[in-house]
Amino acid sequence: MPKIPVRFTLNEAEVGLFVEPQSNLLEALRRGAGDLSPKYGCGQGTCGACTVLIDGEPHLSCLTLAEAAEGRRIETTAGLAQGSSLHALQTAFIEGFAAQCGYCTPGMLMAAKALLDRNPRPSREEVIDAISGNLCRCTGYEPIVDAILAATEGRAA
Amino acid sequence: MSSVEFRKELFADERQDDLKQIGRPAIRQDIRGHVTGRTAYYDDHLFERLLHMRCARSPHHHARIRSVDTSEAARMPGVQRIVLAKDVPNNLNTLLSLINFGKDDEPLIAGTKVSYRGEAVAAVIAETELQARQAAAAIRVDWEVLPHVLDVEEALKPDAPQVNAVYPDNTFDYEPYDHVKLRFGDVHKGFAAADEIVEATYQMSPIEQAPMETCGAIAVPETADRILCHTGTQALFFSLGTTAKLLDMPSSRLHFVGGTVGGGFGGKVDSITEPMAVLGAVLTGRPVKFQWDREEEMQVGAPRGAERWVIRDGVMRDGRIVARSFTGYFDSGAYTRLSSYAGTKGVGHLPGPYSIPNVAANVFCIFTNRTPATAMRGFGITGVDFAIECHMDRVAERVGIDPISLRILNAYRDGDMKAHRRTAKNTALVECCQVVADKAGWRLSAEDRAASSLTGTTAERQAIPETALDEEGRIGERRAGRVTGTAPTERSTGRLPAGTRGRDHAAIPVQRPDMEILSERVGHRMPDPAEAGGAPPLAAAAPARPTPPAASPPPARPASASPPPASPPHAAPAPPPAPPRQPEPAQPAHRSEPTAPTAPARGGHDPAPPAQPKPYEPDKPFSRGVNRPGVSRFLTGRRR
Numbered sequence: 051m052p053k054i055p056v057r058f059t060l061n062e063a064e065v066g067l068f069v070e071p072q073s074n075l076l077e078a079l080r081r082g083a084g085d086l087s088p089k090y091g092c093g094q095g096t097c098g099a100c101t102v103l104i105d106g107e108p109h110l111s112c113l114t115l116a117e118a119a120e121g122r123r124i125e126t127t128a129g130l131a132q133g134s135s136l137h138a139l140q141t142a143f144i145e146g147f148a149a150q151c152g153y154c155t156p157g158m159l160m161a162a163k164a165l166l167d168r169n170p171r172p173s174r175e176e177v178i179d180a181i182s183g184n185l186c187r188c189t190g191y192e193p194i195v196d197a198i199l200a201a202t203e204g205r206a207a
Numbered sequence: 208m209s210s211v212e213f214r215k216e217l218f219a220d221e222r223q224d225d226l227k228q229i230g231r232p233a234i235r236q237d238i239r240g241h242v243t244g245r246t247a248y249y250d251d252h253l254f255e256r257l258l259h260m261r262c263a264r265s266p267h268h269h270a271r272i273r274s275v276d277t278s279e280a281a282r283m284p285g286v287q288r289i290v291l292a293k294d295v296p297n298n299l300n301t302l303l304s305l306i307n308f309g310k311d312d313e314p315l316i317a318g319t320k321v322s323y324r325g326e327a328v329a330a331v332i333a334e335t336e337l338q339a340r341q342a343a344a345a346i347r348v349d350w351e352v353l354p355h356v357l358d359v360e361e362a363l364k365p366d367a368p369q370v371n372a373v374y375p376d377n378t379f380d381y382e383p384y385d386h387v388k389l390r391f392g393d394v395h396k397g398f399a400a401a402d403e404i405v406e407a408t409y410q411m412s413p414i415e416q417a418p419m420e421t422c423g424a425i426a427v428p429e430t431a432d433r434i435l436c437h438t439g440t441q442a443l444f445f446s447l448g449t450t451a452k453l454l455d456m457p458s459s460r461l462h463f464v465g466g467t468v469g470g471g472f473g474g475k476v477d478s479i480t481e482p483m484a485v486l487g488a489v490l491t492g493r494p495v496k497f498q499w500d501r502e503e504e505m506q507v508g509a510p511r512g513a514e515r516w517v518i519r520d521g522v523m524r525d526g527r528i529v530a531r532s533f534t535g536y537f538d539s540g541a542y543t544r545l546s547s548y549a550g551t552k553g554v555g556h557l558p559g560p561y562s563i564p565n566v567a568a569n570v571f572c573i574f575t576n577r578t579p580a581t582a583m584r585g586f587g588i589t590g591v592d593f594a595i596e597c598h599m600d601r602v603a604e605r606v607g608i609d610p611i612s613l614r615i616l617n618a619y620r621d622g623d624m625k626a627h628r629r630t631a632k633n634t635a636l637v638e639c640c641q642v643v644a645d646k647a648g649w650r651l652s653a654e655d656r657a658a659s660s661l662t663g664t665t666a667e668r669q670a671i672p673e674t675a676l677d678e679e680g681r682i683g684e685r686r687a688g689r690v691t692g693t694a695p696t697e698r699s700t701g702r703l704p705a706g707t708r709g710r711d712h713a714a715i716p717v718q719r720p721d722m723e724i725l726s727e728r729v730g731h732r733m734p735d736p737a738e739a740g741g742a743p744p745l746a747a748a749a750p751a752r753p754t755p756p757a758a759s760p761p762p763a764r765p766a767s768a769s770p771p772p773a774s775p776p777h778a779a780p781a782p783p784p785a786p787p788r789q790p791e792p793a794q795p796a797h798r799s800e801p802t803a804p805t806a807p808a809r810g811g812h813d814p815a816p817p818a819q820p821k822p823y824e825p826d827k828p829f830s831r832g833v834n835r836p837g838v839s840r841f842l843t844g845r846r847r
Contacts, residue, residue, distance in 0.1 A: 070335065070337075072337065081253065081257075084253065085244075086244070086247070086250075086251040086253075087243075087244025087245075088244075089248070089419070089420065089469070090250065090420075090421075090498075091419045091420065091421075091501070092501040093500055093501060094501060096501075097419060097501075099419055126244065127242070127243065127244035128243070128244045128245075130242075130243070130244075131243055136242070136243070139242075140242040140243065143238070143241075143242045144234060144235075144238050144239060144242055145232075145234070147232070147233070147234075147235060147238075149235070149238050149241040149242065150235075150470075151418070151419065151420075151468060151469050151470040151471075152237065152238070152240070152241030152242075152246050152469070153248065153418075153419040153420045153469030153470055154419050155241045155242055155244075156244045159242065185419065186419070187417055187418055187419050187470045187472070188470060
């Protein structure tokens with residue numbers, strides 16, 4: 051089957067790719083566009099390591115067909131920092147020791163960013179709910195939740 | 208929001224309290240990469256013309272492979288190569304062979320039979336992952352399904368299916384026995400003197416490590432005839448050595464890049480994806496990725512093995528535990544991997560953090576047709592600790608004593624002798640119990656509150672008791688139906704005098720003489736050779752054949768140049784049909800008279816036992832050589 055052309059913006063840059071008809075957005079981003087920040091964890095939509103924002107909403111890129119990205123605005127962790135200055139979430143994750151192996155971190159950050167963009171002052175329960183689709187096997191959920199809350203406070207200050 | 212609380216008042220005088228980092232926040236050195244998505248895991252390297260590898264796997268627990276038909280798969284689009292057992296140059300390995308422990312027992316790709324569900328029988332290398340997956344599904348295998356065994360105790364029965372041809376008894380060989388023995392005091396005498404006997408069985412299930420990143424590797428042909436391998440392994444040099452051995456290539460041709468692991472927890476030491484990917488790169492000349500999907504990670508990835516523990520305690524009415532015996536069954540699955548080590552490690556942990564004057568344990572590493580087990584977060588320890596602590600509660604209930612009080616009463620104190628004949632130091636269970644009781648609002652008696660790990664040891668608790676020895680459970684006896692019991696036997700065949708510390712020993716003969724580890728040089732030797740030298744061998748150190756008392760090494764060994772004393776020469780691992788009674792253990796006075804039967808064996812190379820497969824003999828070295836005094840200044844000297 052012939053490859054399909056797909057155009058979208060990735061972290062504010064225009065991208066055009068030819069993708070396999072059945073391939074998913076995760077592979078298109080990683081091997082096609084060269085953005086390696088979304089991770090493969092399960093391919094089944096259970097772990098959240100591949101979470102990216104599509105038009106501001108968190109999506110599991112492993113379950114999203116690449117062609118469905120046509121014309122969309124995609125954000126990943128690679129585009130979170132503005133130049134050399136880190137996003138408040140990134141700083142909070144660093145200071146709060148909110149990563150160990152780091153494999154779930156890009157997905158966590160995207161799920162958290164979607165929340166904060168929608169709700170700048172979430173409660174602890176809302177934070178927990180927002181990352182409930184993201185697994186961390188080093189079991190650092192507490193520091194992750196703390197870091198997300200710290201990021202909201204830093205923003206208010 | 209730190210939940211760490213420091214109890215610096217405890218043992219304050221034993222500690223130079225000038226720690227700079229403990230208790231202070233730290234910034235991880237790798238975290239900036241994690242939060243910017245720039246940390247490069249093995250899969251975060253892009254290569255042109257990357258090929259993908261997928262395995263065809265066994266749907267059966269146990270089956271003979273009559274034939275593998277790859278013709279349809281080979282014609283499918285994108286397929287570059289199909290890899291079978293015959294393509295693996297040295298298709299038999301055991302992980303711990305790199306440290307001389309165990310016999311090669313596991314193929315990389317099964318060729319004649321599969322011993323667990325999900326075992327690989329072929330691999331397809333194709334242009335895309337989907338093509339490789341579809342072609343792997345098109346491989347046809349003609350199976351002859353064999354009876355299987357999934358329970359450890361069933362596997363010990365003489366008529367149980369033979370899981371692993373290298374270990375026909377379904378048990379790992381802890382020469383000369385089919386299990387690890389621990390003997391300290393006389394446990395049966397202890398039971399006879401006890402007021403109460405409390406016995407129970409505990410069963411743990413396998414646990415998958417389930418790291419976020421599945422196991423995988425990418426191998427890439429490099430210039431200068433080398434293969435570059437990006438891998439998520441937890442054990443980079445282990446994986447490199449294993450790959451070199453399986454593929455029969457010098458390790459200097461392998462360039463392994465790793466160390467950035469997306470979670471491991473023990474599940475990434477098995478070194479399967481690395482040799483597979485490197486083999487793929489060798490066979491196709493192109494970059495090859497072998498990545499397990501999540502289903503493989505769960506089904507094929509080796510978990511923490513299941514364990515079954517039978518604990519029997521002899522308890523006095525006042526709560527003192529006077530005897531404790533263990534029968535432990537480690538479910539190794541179809542192959543050894545690291546379960547052999549889990550067995551010895553678990554035995555070193557017995558009887559838990561308690562001073563018990565009579566302890567005995569028989570611990571088996573058993574082969575079943577389940578997924579092979581491997582390392583996971585304290586494996587060998589956590590399972591038996593769970594059993595021991597459940598059992599402590601059970602004992603407390605039986606004798607009507609507060610469970611924390613029972614633990615404080617029996618806890619190690621500094622200076623107590625442990626069952627493996629080392630003195631307990633820096634003990635702290637008493638203080639842990641006190642703090643836990645405080646936190647939980649649990650009322651403790653004034654006596655328990657006043658207890659301390661620093662006081663309470665007695666001459667009796669420090670002593671090594673006279674120990675009952677037995678010879679039951681030699682390798683092969685169980686299969687032959689000559690022994691059925693698994694618990695430590697009451698039929699003692701000798702006694703070890705009080706105060707005997709024992710000596711070091713090798714569990715089994717090494718496969719290659721030049722891989723012998725000198726215990727003096729790695730620091731495992733018992734501290735006092737004069738004390739240890741005359742002792743008859745302890746437990747697994749007993750020679751395979753009945754030998755006169757003088758089998759023990761001379762009391763003072765020369766520091767380095769002596770022939771390797773740590774390998775008792777078990778020239779014939781198969782035990783004699785009916786082992787004659789072991790002569791009375793050596794008395795210290797006899798020790799300096801070596802006699803003929805043992806002399807020729809010592810220091811000689813072990814001839815390969817006939818029943819085993821041909822030992823691995825590389826024609827090119829895969830850099831390993833610890834027994835070459837003077838070769839490297841980094842290998843000499845003693846670590847202590």
